[in-house]
Amino acid sequence: MQSDPKSKRSIGWMGLARGHKARPVEWISEKLIFLVSLSAIVTVFLIFVFVAREAFPIVFGTVNNQVTQKVIPAADFDKLSPEELQHYLGLSPSEFAQKSKDTLTLLMELKEEAAKEATKDKDAAVNTVSWRYILKPYQWSDYDKPEYIWQPVSQISKFNIVPLLIGSLKVTIIALLFSVPLALGAAIYVSQLAKPRVKEIVKPAIELLSGIPSVVLGFFGLIIMASVLQSLFGYQSRLNAFVAGIALGLAVIPVVFSIAEDALTSVPRSYVQAALALGSTRWEAAWKVVLPAAIPGVFAAVVLGFGRAVGETMVVLMASGNASIMSGNLFDSARTITATIAAEMAEAVAGGPHYRMLFLIGALLFVITFMSNLAGDLVMHRLKGRLEGRR
Amino acid sequence: MKTLKHIAILTAALAVATTAQAGTITVKGSDTMVILAQKWAETYMGQSPNVKIQVTGGGSGVGLAALQSGQIDIADSSRPIKATEVENCVKTFGKRPREYKVAVDGLSVYVNNNNPVKALTMEQLNGIFTGKIKNWKEVGGNDMQILVYSRENSSGTYEFFKEHVLKGKDFVASAQTMQGTAALLQAVEKDKSGIGYGGAAYGGGARAVGVKKDAASPAIEPSEATVVGATYPIWRYLYIYLNPDSDKGDIAAYINWIRSDAGQKVVKEIGYYPLPDKLREKQ
Numbered sequence: 001m002q003s004d005p006k007s008k009r010s011i012g013w014m015g016l017a018r019g020h021k022a023r024p025v026e027w028i029s030e031k032l033i034f035l036v037s038l039s040a041i042v043t044v045f046l047i048f049v050f051v052a053r054e055a056f057p058i059v060f061g062t063v064n065n066q067v068t069q070k071v072i073p074a075a076d077f078d079k080l081s082p083e084e085l086q087h088y089l090g091l092s093p094s095e096f097a098q099k100s101k102d103t104l105t106l107l108m109e110l111k112e113e114a115a116k117e118a119t120k121d122k123d124a125a126v127n128t129v130s131w132r133y134i135l136k137p138y139q140w141s142d143y144d145k146p147e148y149i150w151q152p153v154s155q156i157s158k159f160n161i162v163p164l165l166i167g168s169l170k171v172t173i174i175a176l177l178f179s180v181p182l183a184l185g186a187a188i189y190v191s192q193l194a195k196p197r198v199k200e201i202v203k204p205a206i207e208l209l210s211g212i213p214s215v216v217l218g219f220f221g222l223i224i225m226a227s228v229l230q231s232l233f234g235y236q237s238r239l240n241a242f243v244a245g246i247a248l249g250l251a252v253i254p255v256v257f258s259i260a261e262d263a264l265t266s267v268p269r270s271y272v273q274a275a276l277a278l279g280s281t282r283w284e285a286a287w288k289v290v291l292p293a294a295i296p297g298v299f300a301a302v303v304l305g306f307g308r309a310v311g312e313t314m315v316v317l318m319a320s321g322n323a324s325i326m327s328g329n330l331f332d333s334a335r336t337i338t339a340t341i342a343a344e345m346a347e348a349v350a351g352g353p354h355y356r357m358l359f360l361i362g363a364l365l366f367v368i369t370f371m372s373n374l375a376g377d378l379v380m381h382r383l384k385g386r387l388e389g390r391r
Numbered sequence: 392m393k394t395l396k397h398i399a400i401l402t403a404a405l406a407v408a409t410t411a412q413a414g415t416i417t418v419k420g421s422d423t424m425v426i427l428a429q430k431w432a433e434t435y436m437g438q439s440p441n442v443k444i445q446v447t448g449g450g451s452g453v454g455l456a457a458l459q460s461g462q463i464d465i466a467d468s469s470r471p472i473k474a475t476e477v478e479n480c481v482k483t484f485g486k487r488p489r490e491y492k493v494a495v496d497g498l499s500v501y502v503n504n505n506n507p508v509k510a511l512t513m514e515q516l517n518g519i520f521t522g523k524i525k526n527w528k529e530v531g532g533n534d535m536q537i538l539v540y541s542r543e544n545s546s547g548t549y550e551f552f553k554e555h556v557l558k559g560k561d562f563v564a565s566a567q568t569m570q571g572t573a574a575l576l577q578a579v580e581k582d583k584s585g586i587g588y589g590g591a592a593y594g595g596g597a598r599a600v601g602v603k604k605d606a607a608s609p610a611i612e613p614s615e616a617t618v619v620g621a622t623y624p625i626w627r628y629l630y631i632y633l634n635p636d637s638d639k640g641d642i643a644a645y646i647n648w649i650r651s652d653a654g655q656k657v658v659k660e661i662g663y664y665p666l667p668d669k670l671r672e673k674q
Contacts (some may be wrong), residue, residue: 095482103485107478114474142521142560151561153544154553163564222574227581237538238582239567321567322543333567343568347452347545349475 048366054359058134064127065157065353071115074108077101123156129353134159150324150335152344152354159357161364163324167241167334168365171316174245174330175252175309180302182249183256187298191264192272192286203261210254218318221247226319233331239321241334247315256305263297264290296383303376307369313338337361415443416642420454420467421547422571423590424629427494427661428467431649434657442641451547452476458632459483464642466632469496469547470554486635493649494629495664496590497618498552499599501576503583508532510601510610513624516556519586522563527584540575540587541566548572551627552588588625590663618664629663647672 057063072080072088080088086096089107099107122141126133137146140158149158183206190203226243235242267290275285291298321333322343341358348355418428425448432444454466459479472488480488500516502508508531511519518524519537528534541562542549553559569575572589579585580596587597601610604624617623631649633642648654650672655665 091482100485103481106481106487110474110478110481114478140561147564149561149564151544151564153550154561155559158561236536236584237567238578317570322569323565323567325564333565335568343543343570344545347450349452349456 048363051359051363051366054356055363058129058353058356058360061130063129063353063356065129066125066127071112072108074105074112077105077108121156126156128157128159129357134161134357136160148326150340152357153347157354159353161337161357161361163326164335164337164340164361166326166328167320167324168310168336168338170241170328170330170334171245171248171320171336172306172309174242175248176302176306178246178249179252179305179309180256183253183301183305184260184298186253187257187260187264187301188286188291191261192290193282206257207254209250210258212250214251214312214314215318217247217250218315221315221319235331237321237331237333239319239333240331241320242330244316244320244334244336245330247319248309248312251312251315252305252309255308256301259301259304260294260298263294263301266297267293293387296380296387299380299383300376303372303380306372310372311338311365311369313342317342337365414441414641415445416465416645417463418444418446418465418467418631419449419457419463420465420631421451421469421629422448423451423469423496423546423548424467424494427629427658427663430657430661431654435645435648435654439644442645444645450545451550452545455632458488458634461634464633464637465646468630468632469627470551471628471630472632480634484634484636488632489635489638491631491646491650492628492666492670493631494655494658495619495626495666496629497613497623497626497664498548498555498588498590499613500586500588500602500625501579501597502586502600503579504598505583506532506598508600510603512603512606513556514605516602517558517560520552520557520562520566521560522565535584538582538585539563539566540578540582540585541568542572542575542589543568543570548589552625555625555627556588615659615664619667626664 077085082096085104086093089096089104089111091099132138137148137160139146140149140156143149148160148162150160150163151158186202186206190199190206194202221243222239225247226238229243229246230238233242271289271293272285275289276282280288316334316336317339320336320339322335322339323333324335324340325332327334341362344354345358348358418432420428425446428446432446436442436444451466451468451470454463455468455472455476456479457463458466459476459482461483466488472490477487480486500511506527508527511530515524515530519530520539520541522539524530525537526534527537539562542552544550553562567578569578569587575587575589576596579587585597599613601612602624603610611617611623613623613625618626631646633646638646650666650670652671655671658665
């Protein structure tokens with residue numbers, strides 16, 4: 001026996017208090033794993049805080065992007081107090097202190113030039129990033145009737161998010177309608193009906209689909225599927241929500257398939273055996289016994305598939321045509337939230353209204369997936385409870 | 392000690408990967424100009440091997456934003472700088488950025504090869520792209536709905552077309568936005584009712600229509616004579632912008648070369664239009 005003074009002083013430290021089998025290495029790895037899992041939670045939280053922070057000024061209506069600002073001629077430079085000047089030029093106090101008088105006068109001249117460039121539009125005094133214009137239709141000048149318009153790069157930027165929500169919804173619904181039946185069918189077949197030889201080939205093949213980069217799927221949709229589907233269905237616009245939805249479905253199938261297949265496989269073998277013993281066919285056993293028993297897992301698969309579909313970017317960016325229109329027609333083009341962020345973020349001036357709007361729709365997307373996962377979880381627990389006879 | 396110093400330099404270089412190294416000219420901006428800028432850089436580096444030029448795209452606004460924050464030496468832009476961007480430049484380096492015209496670009500309007508429409512007036516183009524004209528028969532074509540193809544709103548070409556042809560009005564909401572001129576041409580090529588626009592450098596695939604200033608004037612096809620001579624109505628200058636303080640030494644020599652006959656020969660090879668003689672530098 002070694003007499004280590006530390007073991008007396010620090011009870012539990014390095015796991016020494018666990019008795020003579022104390023393993024400091026185990027203690028350290030345990031704590032490390034804990035830190036790693038903690039860091040995942042912290043990262044998710046930090047990302048959300050970052051996205052939300054950029055969007056907050058719009059959420060609380062503190063951004064104003066009215067085009068018209070009262071212009072003070074540069075000749076009146078001396079009449080302004082330093083505070084007024086700093087506020088007028090939109091500088092922070094430290095920036096302001098570093099500027100020479102010449103620079104400040106130049107900035108004032110530029111404000112005048114900008115005012116000359118600005119439009120005489122009747123909507124120039126509208127703050128287009130307030131909630132009224134983000135959510136409700138408005139009759140802009142040059143338009144015949146009130147409309148939902150997303151036109152962020154314009155003399156008067158128009159930021160109505162309703163067309164984007166509809167676009168995302170349309171594409172996601174098509175993707176799920178296409179992929180869920182196929183993926184569930186495949187999962188039932190592979191887990192219950194297929195011979196082991198077939199299973200060994202089919203399962204990895206479907207899961208290989210998830211290894212295809214989404215940009216490749218998007219390219220495939222853009223070049224091949226768009227033409228084939230158009231000649232099959234004969235609709236007008238070649239790139240549309242339908243094409244994007246089907247291409248997106250290919251990305252969703254492996255997600256739904258893997259989880260559903262796991263859920264179906266984990267139903268106890270005795271259920272099937274009991275059903276078969278009672279005279280049901282294999283198909284009846286799979287459909288009427290195994291599927292209902294695995295329904296919480298299957299439901300979770302569909303919810304995760306929804307999350308994947310609504311968050312996927314590259315496929316929809318390439319194959320949907322990206323026209324921000326209000327249309328329920330599945331064969332019309334659609335612009336999704338994700339594609340909008342990807343296409344427009346590069347040009348948006350950091351901290352400007354357009355930039356903040358993009359973060360706002362990003363935060364919205366985060367909230368949508370979070371809510372769907374939460375709702376999915378609640379429903380899953382109810383289903384589980386019902387299956388286990390707790391309700 | 393020396394290795395330590397090297398490591399420090401290396402880390403600094405990695406940390407600010409976009410910052411220019413000594414002897415390297417960094418260029419960023421317009422996607423329209425990226426092929427041209429690369430060709431310029433290659434040709435120039437071929438003849439003066441001690442200068443390194445790094446070219447990246449991203450869009451005119453991206454280039455100008457990078458110039459504002461001092462990350463690059465030269466910003467390519469396919470549109471004139473905006474007052475707000477000048478303001479941001481003045482806020483960071485205290486001066487207006489210096490502007491050089493470096494080439495001329497004509498925007499062509501493309502339709503499908505099978506479309507019988509041969510020419511459109513500026514007013515008809517305005518109507519088609521804002522959605523007032525919806526059917527090809529209204530402009531003398533077959534009876535079919537017009538499908539408008541446009542570019543992403545982050546592109547300089549989009550802004551140019553909007554300012555110049557649409558007179559600042561919005562594109563029709565049903566306009567499909569494509570990720571690049573090549574993608575747009577490909578779409579028009581496959582769509583018999585499609586119409587789109589793009590730089591002349593990309594021609595091929597689809598057919599460019601003649602453009603009339605108004606109903607009475609003749610239809611003009613985009614070509615070097617018509618674009619540089621400004622008889623073709625849809626044309627623009629291509630620009631570079633830089634901080635006036637850095638317009639010396641290697642960078643000034645490079646810009647001079649771009650604007651000389653040798654540099655303008657490259658412009659022609661790529662398929663854009665060279666500057667008229669009076670705007671060139673004499674070497």
